[in-house]
Amino acid sequence: MRIPSMPSATALAAALLLSLGTATPVATLAKAPNAGTATTAPAAASLQDLVAKVDIPYEKFVLENGLTTLIHTDRKSPIVGVTLYYKVGSKNEPRGRTGFAHLYEHLFFGGSANVPNFDIPLEAAGSTSTNGSTWYDRTNYIETVPTGALDLALFMESDRMGHLLPAVTQDKLDKQRGVVQNEKRQGDNQPYGLFDYVQSEGLLPLGHPYRHSTIGSMADLDAATLTDVRQWFTDHYGSNNVVLVLSGDIDAATARPKVEKWFGDIPRGPDIHPVAADPVTLAAPVSRDIHDQVPVLRLTRNWTAPGLNDADTPALKIGMHILGGLASSRLDNALVRGKELAVSVSAYDQVFQQLGFLSMSMDVKPGVDRAEAAKAFDTVLADYLRQGPTEDEVRRAVTSMLSGEIGGLERVGGFSGKGATLAEGEVYSDDPAHYKKDLAAMAALTPAKVKAALNKWLSRPVYALNVVPGERTESGDGMGGWGDEAERPAPQADPHAEAAPLPPAPKREAPPVQPVKAMQFPQIERTTLSNGIPVVLARRTAVPKLVMTIDFDAGYAADALDTPGTQGLMLSMLDEGTTTLNATQIAEAQERLGARIGTDGSLDTSTVTLSALSDNLAPSLALTADLILHPAFAESDFVRVKAQTEAALAQALSTPRSLAARTLEAQVYGAHPYAQPLDGLGNAESLAALTPADMRAAHDKWLRPDLARISVVGDVTMDKLKPLLEQAFGGWKAPDTPAPVKPIDAATTPAAGNRIVLIDRPNSPQSVVMAGRVLPITGKTPGKEPLILANNVLGGDFLSRLNLDIREEKGWSYGVRTSVDQPVGPRMLEVSAPVQADRTGDTIKAIMDDMAAFPASQPVSDEELQRVTDGAIRGMPNQFETNASVLSGIRKNDQLGRPEDYYAQLASIYRAVDAKTIGAAATEYLQPTGLTFVVVGDRKIVEPQLKDLGIPVEVRAAPASADEGSEQE
Missing domain, CATH: 3.30.830.10 (Metalloenzyme, LuxS/M16 peptidase-like)
Structure with missing residues (x-):
């Protein structure tokens, strides 16, 4: 992915109660606080009745070039979700090219023949969630735009679908290679960060399409050439391998001529060949320990499972939810609340198109004997397989899953909204309404069906993979690839080999953004x-x-x-x-x-x-x-x-x-x-x-x-x-004692100068750099909207100066951000930059240089001004698409004493802010003075880099994180 977020493997969010008019199953509750009798819910509707009311209406058409388009109309807000699914993912990568689908996804944002930068026009037009992600089965791209910017979004998506390659240069490849490698380091650097690599290696044989990770191996990323990039585009990104979904303030009659205009001349490409990727049964049980810098021992049990179109999958999803997904799950009741051997547990079926991963885990309570924990862990599973779930457990699991996913219906776009649901149904099952079959199958489940599916798949030989506290003994750099590189190293191409010149692409003009309707905050x-x-x-x-x-x-x-x-x-x-x-x-x-x-x-x-x-x-x-x-x-x-x-x-x-x-x-x-x-x-x-x-x-x-x-x-x-x-x-009455008052108006003491606190965390492939200082204003200080805009210029969004410099230009980080929080009391400026370890000192210097240059030597540009003002104004309808986002806005207004119509006023406030005012806010609040830097990284690599910065350094040891008692056998 381009920015840190986690898309779901399937967008079941669509399978939700769009027009629920009756009660869900309930039980008699405890005595209400002010009532004399128990509260009993109305009669419950059957699950089948509830599921029957779920519907995401759509229309479908296919262009002559094979582009499949789905349209869903939802007029609640003047926005349109634009969702594209390319039918290619990491499972399509050949040996020696792992990580390539994801690397290409990054390159897809680098501009096309007629679009120098994909993000700038869209963000200026008010797009939100402009992003992309890669997974085993697909690569997707999303943006949610004001209705008036739909033509612009379609123009840009069609330009990179049809005319990308002339804009892909060696320089862009090298920079995005660095970004992706830092994304890999960032994931690997987390506690338990190597688990996924080892899980798939133990469950699947060499060459299985789901064995290597989507992020790939460092060696394969290093070997990617410009010629490889072009071939990947030619082989996989043809219009016939794409599903486009437009969902929101749009209808098919309006959409079809737009889609034909922008996409109709893009030629078909080769059809993507299916891959064989069946579940695998181990010949015998396997157990493996890996050591890592983790706080507690984690025991896991793992199996492969069938893909999302298999008849057993609904039962497995519900069965695993009962085992370790519900708050009242079997594992929770037995191991967390029961014998108190665990501090947390989980179980799930991670479902992909052709394969699933069944996993159950137990974080062992410090001081508990490992053998005792493992025995209890396995006993819960054995008892569950023998007994099967109860009728009440099945009903609760299905009801809670439906209710938990209903929020997805509030979003027309994004990674888990209605657009993604329709797209995944078409891509994975040749049926945009596949979610209905899934829900109907879940609603029809009986304890016997769930028990049968669980016994069929969980009674096979298990892969017990355990993460043991201690010093990390393995490196993620060598993981994620094909798996036999030591015995059969793939031929390493020259990543800078010269590629043949390409003919220029046809000239195309971007359409203007049409007037955007003003945001209507709910009454x-x-x-x-x-x-x-x-x-x-x-x-x-x-x-x-x-x-x-x-x-x-x-x-x-x-x-x-x-x-x-x-x-x-x-x-x-x-x-x-x-x-x-x-x-x-x-x-x-x-x-x-x-x-x-x-x-x-x-x-x-x-x-x-x-x-x-x-x-x-x-x-x-x-x-x-x-x-x-x-x-x-x-x-x-x-x-x-x-x-x-x-x-x-x-x-x-x-x-x-x-x-x-x-x-x-x-x-x-x-x-x-x-x-x-x-x-x-x-x-x-x-x-x-x-x-x-x-x-x-x-x-x-x-x-x-x-x-x-x-x-x-x-x-x-x-x-x-x-x-x-x-x-x-x-009937709840306040006590007679006065309400307590927090002393948040207490004074803070500004730092006399910059300083660095270095926390030594050995074996860290990446350093986390954070910096901050308290500002001389509170959250209730009025008139500080220019500071919000100045922060967006500096580090508040993807196109900010710090992110473009340190991530996009230098390739040292997966993402750099700044924020100016808004509590009731004193506000704090915070900078966050996870960076590759050998660039820690350079990053601190770059951060300070970029802050000092704003606005002294680099005032706000016209492009930046338009992006952070017009873009914010146009994006306001997107900002309050969900109930939760509206609730957050209301609560923030009340907390800070702002008027009810603050968000309605905000557009005019932003329009009145000019570049000079933004620069003045940066001068007053965003300069690199009095900053405290905290660096968490490997001292032996980082400390020498800090010597030339001229900033005092205090070194601390990282806190101890392992409990030795958890390692007892």
């Missing part, structure tokens, strides 16, 4: 509950679902008045038991309702979030209220959750970026309450000191109605919502 209604809790609602009816947050004026900054880690641990305890329900019952109740209740925190707020189907709102609210008002904080639950939190802290300390961020926050904010780690995990000493009594005290101190506000977005009216909220929360 907002407000009320107040009888106990004083303010409520805000934005009604949206695109999907039969809503999202609600209850924000408390607490957050991780509240730990400054308590003990670090208190707020986060207390929040994580809320769904672990109430006075009437235990953790398993809470999880099961959510699954039956199709609801999801989560807790989270920020510096300023502690939040409980409910995602619910509209028809199940009453019982979902009752359950949410029970968690907030009646948590048990039982000793046994507390001990278990604290152990999980300590494991999460160990994971954060062993993850380079997390370690860098925690260190930077503490160094920059000093004694201020915002010095608390943003992950809410506190530190080892503070966690060890916490008790259940501390949880109760923090709950009573901070989770109170006079510190609460409720925000709701979705398919509900205020007439229905307010009585239900009154029933759930109206």
Whole structure:
């Protein structure tokens, strides 16, 4: 992928309840907080009835050159999702050319014959999610544009489909090769980062199309030539190998002439030959340990499985979800909440077109004997295969999967929206509506069918792959390729061999962007509950679902008045038991309702979030209220959750970026309450000191109605919502004690000069460089929109100066970013740059030089001004496509005291900002003075590079991350 995000292997997001009008299966819940009797849900509809109402209407046409086009009309917003799936992925790569499909995806953004840069025109036109990704079965490209920019998007996509090669140069190849290799290093550098390589190597034989990784091997990437690039394009990127989906504010009558105009003259290419890629059964069980710099021992069990069109796949997906995907899964109940041998577990079926990977994992609780853990782990599976799932488990798994995916229907484009769903159905199954068959098969599942599929595939010889804490003994550089390079090295071509000249491409003119409709922020209604809790609602009816947050004026900054880690641990305890329900019952109740209740925190707020189907709102609210008002904080639950939190802290300390961020926050904010780690995990000493009594005290101190506000977005009216909220929360009274006040107005001490904290993490192929300082403004300081635009010029988006310099021009990083956060209190400038280890010092110098040049020697250009102002204005309709994004905007306005119509005003605010004003903001806030740099990397490689920077360096050892007890046999 070009930028860090994880597309799903299949876009099941489409298979969702578009017009749900009846209740999902529910169970009798615990006593509601203000009711005298139990709350029982309405009669449940059958799963088959629910699935029958799922529909993504589409029209299809095929051009003479073979380009298949699908059109889905959704008029809720003036935007169109443009989705292209090329029927080629890493499974099509020959020996010696691993990683090539993905490398080519990067090159596809480098411009074509008539488009010098693919991103600049689209971002200036208001496109969002301009991205691409590569996986085993396909390469896809996405952008969501204002309706007025659709012709521009189609022109650009057609120009690179039909006229790319004249613009692909040796220089571009070399630079993108460096970017991709740094993407590989970034993934390899994570804890457990080598697992995927070793998993596929153990499950599949040499030459199997799914064996080598999509990112490929360093050697193969080094050997790629310009001639190779051209041949890959010619062999795979013909119009007949592409599915184009236009979804949103468009119809087939309007779309067809546009598609014919822009794509009709592109010639067909060779048809892509299918590959043989069947599941593989091992001859005998295999066990392998790999050592890595990880916090806890991870045990896994792995098998291959059939592809997405196989009749067993729906049963395997649901069966694995029951085993380790549900919050009330078999593994959770037995190993996390039961015997407390694990701090986390999982199980899933990772499904591709022709193959799947079945995997179950167990992160062993520190101090637990390995042999005991492994025996219990295998016993859960054996018992499950013998017993099979219950009817209730199957129903809960299907209901929760449907509800969890329903959000995908809110997006017309992107990696998992309706466009991707239709495209994947066409590409993988020759049926854009394949999702309907998938859902119908899941709804029809019985325990017997699930049991039969699980026994058929999980009773075969297992590959037990375990990641053991210790020093990493293997390198990702040599992984990801064909696998026999040591015995049969592939012939290495000269990556700079001269390629034959190409004839020029025909001249084509880009169409202008048509007028873009102004953003319409949803109408907002407000009320107040009888106990004083303010409520805000934005009604949206695109999907039969809503999202609600209850924000408390607490957050991780509240730990400054308590003990670090208190707020986060207390929040994580809320769904672990109430006075009437235990953790398993809470999880099961959510699954039956199709609801999801989560807790989270920020510096300023502690939040409980409910995602619910509209028809199940009453019982979902009752359950949410029970968690907030009646948590048990039982000793046994507390001990278990604290152990999980300590494991999460160990994971954060062993993850380079997390370690860098925690260190930077503490160094920059000093004694201020915002010095608390943003992950809410506190530190080892503070966690060890916490008790259940501390949880109760923090709950009573901070989770109170006079510190609460409720925000709701979705398919509900205020007439229905307010009585239900009154029933759930109206009887909740504030205590007599005054509400606590966090000292976020405390002064911060600016750094006297630049400095570097180097954290030694041996065997790191990449360094994480972060830098920051506190700015002399708060989130409530008005009139700072020019700073937002200045940050976008410097490092806030893909086309920013830092990213174009360090990633695109120099090829040292997979991505460089800057941000200026917006809490209630003092704001912080943050720079983040994961870079190859041998360029750490050069990167710090480049960051400082680029910041100093803005605007002194490099003022804002006309192109930058248009991109960050017009592009932001035109992109606003995209910004609030989902309920969750609208909810976030409403909450931010309320938190910072901004007017309700702030986002409607924002377009005129941006239009009034000129280049000089942006430059002035950069001069005041974005200069490289008083910066604290934190570098997490290999000291022996990095420290010599820092000597010539003229910046004081403090060296620290990385925290210990392994518990030796986890390695006992």
